[in-house]
Amino acid sequence: MATYDGFEYDVVIVGSGAGGGMSAHILTEAGIRVLMLEAGRDYDPVEETPMFNENHEAPLRGVSTSDKDFGYYDATVDGGWTVPGEPYTTGEGTEFLWWRARMLGGRTNHFGRYVPRFNDRDFKPFSHDGLGVDWPLDYEEVQPWYDKCEKLVGVSGNNPGIYDVPDSGEGVLQPHAQPRVYELLVEAACQKLGLPIVPMRRAVLTRAIDTREACFNATHCGRGCSIGAAFQTTTSVIPWAKDTGNLKVVTDAMVKEVHLDDNGRASGVTFVNRKTREDVRVDAGIVILAASACETARLMLNSKSERFPNGIANSSGQVGRNLMDSTGADISGHIPALRGRPRYNEDGLAGNHLYIPWWDYEGQDNGSVNFKRGYHLEIGGGFGEPEIGLGSYADGYGVAAKQMVRDYYGSNIGFALRGEMVVNDNCYCEIDPDVKDKWGIPVLKFHWKWSDEELNQVAHGLEWGEKLINAMGGYVTSPKRTPEEAILAGGQIIHEVGTTRMGDDPATSVTNKWGQTWDVDNLYIMDGGIFASNPHKNCTITILTLAMKNSTRLASQIKGEAS
Amino acid sequence: MSAKYVSKINRRDSLKWLGSMTSVVVIGGVVVACDAPETPMPDVKEGSHWPDLTFEPITGPKYGQDPDLLNPTTPWPKTLTQEQLNLVAHLSDIICPEDEGGPSATAVGVPDVIDEWISAPYADQQNDRVLILNGLQWLDDEASRRFGNTFMNISEAEQFQIIDDIAYEAQMEVAEFEHAAIFFDKLRTLVLGGYFTSPQGMRDIGYMGNVPIIGDYPGPTDEAKTHLEQVIANLP
Numbered sequence: 001m002a003t004y005d006g007f008e009y010d011v012v013i014v015g016s017g018a019g020g021g022m023s024a025h026i027l028t029e030a031g032i033r034v035l036m037l038e039a040g041r042d043y044d045p046v047e048e049t050p051m052f053n054e055n056h057e058a059p060l061r062g063v064s065t066s067d068k069d070f071g072y073y074d075a076t077v078d079g080g081w082t083v084p085g086e087p088y089t090t091g092e093g094t095e096f097l098w099w100r101a102r103m104l105g106g107r108t109n110h111f112g113r114y115v116p117r118f119n120d121r122d123f124k125p126f127s128h129d130g131l132g133v134d135w136p137l138d139y140e141e142v143q144p145w146y147d148k149c150e151k152l153v154g155v156s157g158n159n160p161g162i163y164d165v166p167d168s169g170e171g172v173l174q175p176h177a178q179p180r181v182y183e184l185l186v187e188a189a190c191q192k193l194g195l196p197i198v199p200m201r202r203a204v205l206t207r208a209i210d211t212r213e214a215c216f217n218a219t220h221c222g223r224g225c226s227i228g229a230a231f232q233t234t235t236s237v238i239p240w241a242k243d244t245g246n247l248k249v250v251t252d253a254m255v256k257e258v259h260l261d262d263n264g265r266a267s268g269v270t271f272v273n274r275k276t277r278e279d280v281r282v283d284a285g286i287v288i289l290a291a292s293a294c295e296t297a298r299l300m301l302n303s304k305s306e307r308f309p310n311g312i313a314n315s316s317g318q319v320g321r322n323l324m325d326s327t328g329a330d331i332s333g334h335i336p337a338l339r340g341r342p343r344y345n346e347d348g349l350a351g352n353h354l355y356i357p358w359w360d361y362e363g364q365d366n367g368s369v370n371f372k373r374g375y376h377l378e379i380g381g382g383f384g385e386p387e388i389g390l391g392s393y394a395d396g397y398g399v400a401a402k403q404m405v406r407d408y409y410g411s412n413i414g415f416a417l418r419g420e421m422v423v424n425d426n427c428y429c430e431i432d433p434d435v436k437d438k439w440g441i442p443v444l445k446f447h448w449k450w451s452d453e454e455l456n457q458v459a460h461g462l463e464w465g466e467k468l469i470n471a472m473g474g475y476v477t478s479p480k481r482t483p484e485e486a487i488l489a490g491g492q493i494i495h496e497v498g499t500t501r502m503g504d505d506p507a508t509s510v511t512n513k514w515g516q517t518w519d520v521d522n523l524y525i526m527d528g529g530i531f532a533s534n535p536h537k538n539c540t541i542t543i544l545t546l547a548m549k550n551s552t553r554l555a556s557q558i559k560g561e562a563s
Numbered sequence: 564m565s566a567k568y569v570s571k572i573n574r575r576d577s578l579k580w581l582g583s584m585t586s587v588v589v590i591g592g593v594v595v596a597c598d599a600p601e602t603p604m605p606d607v608k609e610g611s612h613w614p615d616l617t618f619e620p621i622t623g624p625k626y627g628q629d630p631d632l633l634n635p636t637t638p639w640p641k642t643l644t645q646e647q648l649n650l651v652a653h654l655s656d657i658i659c660p661e662d663e664g665g666p667s668a669t670a671v672g673v674p675d676v677i678d679e680w681i682s683a684p685y686a687d688q689q690n691d692r693v694l695i696l697n698g699l700q701w702l703d704d705e706a707s708r709r710f711g712n713t714f715m716n717i718s719e720a721e722q723f724q725i726i727d728d729i730a731y732e733a734q735m736e737v738a739e740f741e742h743a744a745i746f747f748d749k750l751r752t753l754v755l756g757g758y759f760t761s762p763q764g765m766r767d768i769g770y771m772g773n774v775p776i777i778g779d780y781p782g783p784t785d786e787a788k789t790h791l792e793q794v795i796a797n798l799p
Contacts, residue, residue: 041629050632052773054762059626059637061676061760065685067628077629084628178782181791188795206779216775223632337794342787347772348780385773386765391756392748397730399662405755406664409768473799 001033002268002283007248009033010558012269012284014255014299017106018543019526020290021233021241022149026551028246032558035282036238037253037271039291040078040102045109045234049075049226051219054385061388069099075110075224078102085438089445096446097491098294104251105234106292107494108540109224112351113203113231114378115155115541117146119166121361122535129364129372131453132423135532136504136513139166142545147172149545150201153231154209156349157201164357164374165198174206176353177217180346182338182381182413183354189471195464196359200352200378203231203541212236220350253280256441258287258303258312258523266312266523272439286522286558289500290547293529294323294429297499298444301431313517318510321428322498323446324421324534327375328488329458332414332478333469339407346382346410355379356415358536371456375419375536377465383410412477415468417461420536422453423498427490448490455483462486495539500529515550526550604694604745608738612708614700618693621684641675642682650699650715651677651750657726658754665767668758676757677750691749698746705743 001008011027013020016038024034050073055062058072065072069080079100090096101107120139125132147169156174159167176199179187190197204221205228208214212228212235221230228235241247252274259281261267268283289296297320301311311319358374386409393408394401421427426449431442462483466476503509506518515530517523526547528539607613623639630636643651652674659668668674681692702725706714710721728734730751734744758764783791 048632053633053635054765054773055760056762056765058635060680060683060685060688061756065625065683065687067625067630067685072626072630072635073632080628175779177780181783181787184783184791185794188798192798214778216777217780218773218775337797341794342784342790343769343771344784344787345771345774345776345781383770383772386756386759386768386770388753388756388760390759390768391752391754394751394755395730395732397658397726397751398660401751401755402659402662402664402758405759406768409759471798473794473797 002035002285004035004248004250004282007033007035009035009248009284011035011286011288012037012282013288013290013526014269015106015290015292015295015527016104016233016238016249017108017290017292017527018233018540019528019547020288021105021108021237022544022547023288023290023526023551024241024247025237026548027555028241028244030555030559031246032555033246034241034248035284036247036249037255037269037282038104038106038249038251039254039274040104040106040251042249042251043077043103043105043109043234045075045105045224045232046226049224051223051226055387063388070110070222073220073223075222076101076103076107086443087435087437088443089432089435091445091447094446094448095489096448097489098444098446098496099491099494100292100295104249105232105238108232109234110222111540112538113221114352114355114538115150115153115201115203116357116376116537117150117166117168117201117545118142118535118537118542119163122533122537125373125533131372132533133501133503133508136502136509142549144169145545145549146541149541149548152548153203153236153541153544154205154212155201155203155541156206158199160196160198162196162198162357163361164196164359164376165201173201176200176202177206177349179353180348180382181341182346182410183352183379185335185338185472186356186379186413186468187354189468190356192471193467195356195468197354197356200355201541202349202351204349205229206349211239215349217345217349218347222350254439254441255291255299256302256439258289258299260303260305260307260312260520264307264520266520272441274439277439286524286554288524288526290526292527293496293499293531294444296525296527296529297429298431300500302442308519313510313519313523315519316507316510318501318508320430320499321425322423322501323427323429323448323496324423324498324531325490326493326495326534326536326538327417327419327421327450327454327458328493329417329461329483329486330414330478331462331465331469331476332380332412333466333472333474333476334408334412335469335472335474336411337473338411338413341410343383346384352378369460371453371460373420373422373453373457373536375417375457375461377461378416378418380414380416381410381412413469413472413474414478415461415465417458417465418493418536418538419454419457419461420534422451423533424449424451429499446490450487450490454487458483458487495528495534497528497531497534497539500525501532502530503532514553515546524550524554605741608741611739611741612701612704613742614697614704616693616697616700618696621682621689621692623682623684625684637679639682639684641678643678647696647699648674648678650702653715654750655754658751659758665758665763668754671758671761671763673754673757673761677753680753691753694746694749698743698750701743701746
């Protein structure tokens with residue numbers, strides 16, 4: 001047992017997002033005492049979420065600015081693409097964006113609550129196409145944990161019987177929300193074109209469970225959710241863990257180093273108290289890193305010792321390597337037949353009720369498509385809360401211009417491609433030898449280059465997006481772009497994973513399949529860094545599921561050792 | 564965001580795209596329009612005039628990365644002169660007059676929205692400030708050139724002669740009015756956008772959300788379903 005501020009604990013967890021939050025829940029439920037260190041400030045969605053606030057109440061009608069990159073009401077605190085005094089750098093030719101939140105709950109407070117699970121092929125990509133590496137896991141092993149995790153998180157959706165969307169167990173999913181008009185029109189287009197379209201799995205409750213209420217069909221999830229309907233760790237696993245009495249959370253604690261003892265085991269960490277700027281060293285029997293893929297890699301690379309001159313648990317040299325994001329590209333169109341359509345409330349669960357999963361596994365296998373990994377299309381449109389950009393629909397002036405805006409409202413439909421990239425040697429992060437942040441901690445330098453795999457995939461997605469828009473009798477309004485122009489920057493989809501990947505071989509991976517580092521047996525990683533590949537399916541539910549699975553095993557080991 | 568594809572699209576396309584993006588682009592589940600391509604102003608063509616006034620950048624207070632989301636406040640001072648504000652108000656109601664659907668732009672405070680917008684210390688708004696203040700000056704210059712007085716002091720008929728030369732998309736291709744048409748397009752976006760985001764404008768456009776619905780989301784109304792069935796029946 002170590003002690004901090006009068007609190008006795010066994011385990012230190014660095015980070016309070018998906019991985020850290022879930023891990024704290026599992027461990028504390030098992031009676032294990034946990035000290036959680038969060039770099040950002042304390043945050044309570046019950047008190048702080050701007051439910052029902054409208055754009056006209058916010059500065060600049062709530063549009064995005066460099067202070068609030070996703071708009072005024074976005075939940076992200078003290079972060080975004082930039083954090084003042086905490087820069088990151090990029091190598092020549094690299095375009096990379098790194099989203100950071102400095103708040104309890106991390107990025108779970110604002111994520112889209114899209115939670116599709118991986119299928120068997122997603123865990124064995126190398127076996128299917130010879131690219132990248134396989135996971136040291138297969139779907140059968142993870143499947144029951146997906147069920148448990150989805151049940152705990154609260155996921156609405158269905159089992160459509162499509163290979164890309166594996167079934168959840170019976171009784172796991174809550175009812176999904178009914179589609180809206182524009183989604184039903186996309187469905188009609190999909191039927192014409194032979195594409196699947198299914199309910200999006202959402203970490204949004206449609207039935208109340210435990211302390212959390214069902215969604216009341218208003219207020220965007222990106223603001224956070226004061227009633228707990230949209231999953232975030234700050235209204236679920238963290239308060240539950242606190243309720244056990246086994247968790248102490250320390251906020252404003254920016255961890256800068258993991259310490260190694262003479263026996264080669266992790267002995268604790270040092271954090272900077274952001275309020276006093278003092279270094280604080282805490283001991284630990286077990287250290288769990290869940291600071292986000294890149295922040296965890298940074299912390300490990302900065303934790304140098306005689307034994308690990310290149311960073312703790314980095315004998316493989318893989319820490320910071322194999323960085324992956326999802327591919328992203330958007331196409332939007334105008335659908336004249338929807339002009340002036342009958343009004344009704346299209347808020348629903350905010351975000352997608354339906355989406356287009358990946359459909360052409362056959363084409364990948366027989367080579368009729370020229371890329372190896374799939375994507376899905378998220379659908380945008382509808383009668384959203386009016387934004388100032390609506391004004392750009394008009395031409396001229398006067399009553400006629402005013403009427404144009406009314407007519408165009410709700411008549412545009414867009415598709416956002418989210419695809420799998422193939423791991424490549426040009427995408428990684430390392431410590432910049434010349435730059436430190438305001439806490440004196442060396443910062444990350446990112447390197448990024450897409451390969452033809454991603455560019456061909458984006459070209460395919462844009463082509464199908466145009467087909468869909470045309471099939472609805474519409475025309476494309478977004479500018480014609482090459483795949484190189486259309487693909488969003490690395491990091492921009494905020495699905496960074498892979499920097500501390502798991503594997504079967506200590507020479508080519510950082511952790512085993514339990515997230516336990518090969519080199520330091522009491523050092524675990526519970527964030528997206530352990531992903532061996534990055535399927536097109538939004539990563540949060542798999543981070544949560546693996547943290548649940550691996551923390552359950554860790555808990556039983558600790559209990560076993562103690563007894 | 565990416566400067567490299569700017570040259571491939573014209574300003575009008577990028578504005579249209581930005582307008583539509585605000586309703587369709589979703590990153591991390593959040594609707595964003597953060598990657599508006601920058602569209603530098605074209606050179607002033609021969610036979611055209613443009614004031615090209617430059618301004619000290621606004622460095623006033625920003626709201627920061629952790630503002631009070633429940634009780635928003637705007638920390639920067641407004642900067643339009645009373646004369647400029649009068650002109651903006653006059654133009655706002657030309658662009659967005661009262662009609663059967665709702666009140667005029669000035670009735671819902673749009674000039675204040677524009678004053679707040681162009682006075683903001685953020686890059687996009689600072690660019691808009693240069694465009695709009697130059698555009699307001701251009702109107703006075705053009706009014707003086709054609710009719711020997713400032714815009715507010717010429718007749719309504721004379722005002723509309725000028726407006727009719729710059730108010731349409733197609734006039735961005737006319738060398739003489741290119742810059743003024745770009746200005747008017749931006750002003751129109753802010754005026755109509757400001758109007759339709761006001762409480763009265765939201766009612767006017769028929770936004771029916773942001774109210775709690777206890778129980779399952781009911782989906783489309785019968786009227787909306789019937790309309791959709793017709794749309795689907797008539798698909799190409």
